[in-house]
Amino acid sequence: MKYLFCYDISEPKRLASVAKILNEKGFRVQYSFFCCDIDKETATLLFQKLEKEIDVNTDSLHMFPICEKCFGKIWNFGKKGILSFPHFLML
Numbered sequence: 001m002k003y004l005f006c007y008d009i010s011e012p013k014r015l016a017s018v019a020k021i022l023n024e025k026g027f028r029v030q031y032s033f034f035c036c037d038i039d040k041e042t043a044t045l046l047f048q049k050l051e052k053e054i055d056v057n058t059d060s061l062h063m064f065p066i067c068e069k070c071f072g073k074i075w076n077f078g079k080k081g082i083l084s085f086p087h088f089l090m091l
């Protein structure tokens with residue numbers, strides 16, 4: 001399943017840490033938005049890891065599950081092009 005993570009983080013060090021963690025599991029859609037193609041257990045563990053990085057008094061973090069049917073209905077426009085996951089061929 002695909003998950004959309006978005007955040008608003010006020011301190012640059014925490015911001016960089018959260019972005020680095022998310023970049024390891026997915027790809028950046030926009031500055032504070034990442035899309036990850038992971039299972040539910042991994043998503044839960046990832047969210048828990050990210051929770052430890054933020055300050056609940058000043059920051060926010062959100063995770064939205066996106067089913068395959070809904071993911072196929074996403075509209076894209078602009079310089080980034082189509083929202084899709086890269087496919088690799090392993091030989």
